[in-house]
Amino acid sequence: MFLPLENNAATEQNERKEPKSSNKPKLAGANIAKAKPQLKQPVKPTGDSGFIKDDRKNLKDADEIILIIEDDPQFAKILSKQCHEKGFKCVATPSGEEGFEMAKQYKPHAIILDIKLPGISGWQVLDLLKNEPATRHIPVHIMSGEEENMDAYKKGAIGYLTKPIKNEDLNQAFNKIENFIKRKMSNLLIVEDDVNLRKSIKMLIGQEDVKITDASKGKDAFELIKNERFDCVVLDLGLPDMSGFELIKKVQRELDEKPPIIIYTGKDLSKEENEELHKYTETVIVKGVKSEERLVDETALFLHRVVENMPEKQQGIIEKLYKSEDIFKDKKVMLVDDDMRNVFALTRVLNEKGIQVLRAENGKSALEKLSKEKDVDLILMDIMMPVMDGYETIKNIRKNNQFDKVPIIALTAKAMKDDREKCINAGANDYLTKPIKIEKLLSLMRVWLYK
Numbered sequence: 053m054f055l056p057l058e059n060n061a062a063t064e065q066n067e068r069k070e071p072k073s074s075n076k077p078k079l080a081g082a083n084i085a086k087a088k089p090q091l092k093q094p095v096k097p098t099g100d101s102g103f104i105k106d107d108r109k110n111l112k113d114a115d116e117i118i119l120i121i122e123d124d125p126q127f128a129k130i131l132s133k134q135c136h137e138k139g140f141k142c143v144a145t146p147s148g149e150e151g152f153e154m155a156k157q158y159k160p161h162a163i164i165l166d167i168k169l170p171g172i173s174g175w176q177v178l179d180l181l182k183n184e185p186a187t188r189h190i191p192v193h194i195m196s197g198e199e200e201n202m203d204a205y206k207k208g209a210i211g212y213l214t215k216p217i218k219n220e221d222l223n224q225a226f227n228k229i230e231n232f233i234k235r236k237m238s239n240l241l242i243v244e245d246d247v248n249l250r251k252s253i254k255m256l257i258g259q260e261d262v263k264i265t266d267a268s269k270g271k272d273a274f275e276l277i278k279n280e281r282f283d284c285v286v287l288d289l290g291l292p293d294m295s296g297f298e299l300i301k302k303v304q305r306e307l308d309e310k311p312p313i314i315i316y317t318g319k320d321l322s323k324e325e326n327e328e329l330h331k332y333t334e335t336v337i338v339k340g341v342k343s344e345e346r347l348v349d350e351t352a353l354f355l356h357r358v359v360e361n362m363p364e365k366q367q368g369i370i371e372k373l374y375k376s377e378d379i380f381k382d383k384k385v386m387l388v389d390d391d392m393r394n395v396f397a398l399t400r401v402l403n404e405k406g407i408q409v410l411r412a413e414n415g416k417s418a419l420e421k422l423s424k425e426k427d428v429d430l431i432l433m434d435i436m437m438p439v440m441d442g443y444e445t446i447k448n449i450r451k452n453n454q455f456d457k458v459p460i461i462a463l464t465a466k467a468m469k470d471d472r473e474k475c476i477n478a479g480a481n482d483y484l485t486k487p488i489k490i491e492k493l494l495s496l497m498r499v500w501l502y503k
Contacts, residue, residue, distance in 0.1 A: 130222075148173065149172055165178065242267070286316050482496055
């Protein structure tokens with residue numbers, strides 16, 4: 053037996069579809085990837101669903117709640133019935149906008165999400181959920197008429213079913229959701245050949261609410277991933293028996309269950325290597341200053357850690373990183389780039405965060421403007437520019453005692469193997485390759501702005 057597909061009559065003409073990652077639409081700047089979606093006007097959840105009968109008027113503190121964001125009422129009723137059979141309470145909405153607000157209001161234990169919704173798409177809802185501290189830990193299972201897409205797992209979803217859905221598959225999905233809700237510990241695998249670094253990562257992540265397993269070789273890691281279930285894998289690329297690239301490909305090729313992978317490496321990556329890795333993961337962290345904060349942040353996403361349940365130290369790191377409005381508000385950032393499309397697109401995004409942007413079209417102009425400024429909180433520096441390139445500009449900035457400690461994030465389109473080293477040697481604190489993914493840029497900025 054198959055469960056119903058989509059209520060296409062109601063949604064077909066308003067369908068919103070997120071393209072494959074390689075073809076994502078870009079902002080005005082050709083080298084800037086799409087910004088994170090934001091609701092222009094928050095949608096206040098109503099006291100009555102007006103959609104299907106749900107439990108929003110009959111909720112108690114001890115209830116385990118599943119939020120259903122699905123615009124087909126027939127399928128939503130089937131999901132609601134399944135929730136009740138499993139002992140869960142259910143709240144439901146056909147709207148992605150309302151679904152996001154309901155997630156913040158009701159704090160559900162899990163979310164079932166459709167992709168084709170009449171307003172913002174399920175992809176946008178997933179992005180909103182995973183970029184909101186209050187909801188990013190909530191397990192999200194996608195059920196959609198769209199074909200299964202790796203992007204869902206890279207964004208933090210725990211599962212994906214394509215409609216029409218068999219009863220057997222739906223039961224398995226609910227079992228997976230139930231396991232996430234009932235368990236007390238998350239499972240993390242660290243694949244790193246340096247024993248001291250393995251120990252330091254364990255201390256960094258904390259083990260009060262996470263069971264950590266480690267492996268020093270690719271072969272051992274593969275067997276562990278094959279025979280056990282991990283919520284997340286932290287992987288170094290330099291292993292003694294096989295490269296991290298080979299391990300990732302082996303997992304993708306031979307295993308049905310593929311855990312999210314975070315690359316945590318000291319290796320300088322070429323453009324080709326970077327592109328290859330991003331086929332399988334959104335998260336590549338280069339070891340260095342401030343990289344530890346990013347690792348805590350990214351693992352928390354895939355381990356679905358509730359911030360208030362984390363150890364005090366890790367809780368503090370996450371809370372500081374994700375008080376994003378506080379971090380960005382009234383900060384002054386200099387943006388140095390000769391491509392005005394990039395400048396205008398980035399300025400718009402940063403202004404929305406409450407950041408004051410100083411713009412300069414080349415290194416010489418940047419130095420002139422800095423000479424008149426009393427304080428700048430952070431500098432975004434393009435490398436390939438006329439008149440004075442980014443390397444020379446950074447070196448000159450570091451000669452000025454007033455700005456020798458100001459964080460500088462280098463932006464480059466070249467992505468050559470030694471680019472990062474050149475940027476760091478010139479005096480940059482961090483490095484990002486174009487096309488710029490806004491969320492990755494904001495994540496780096498959070499790390500460098502909080503003290």
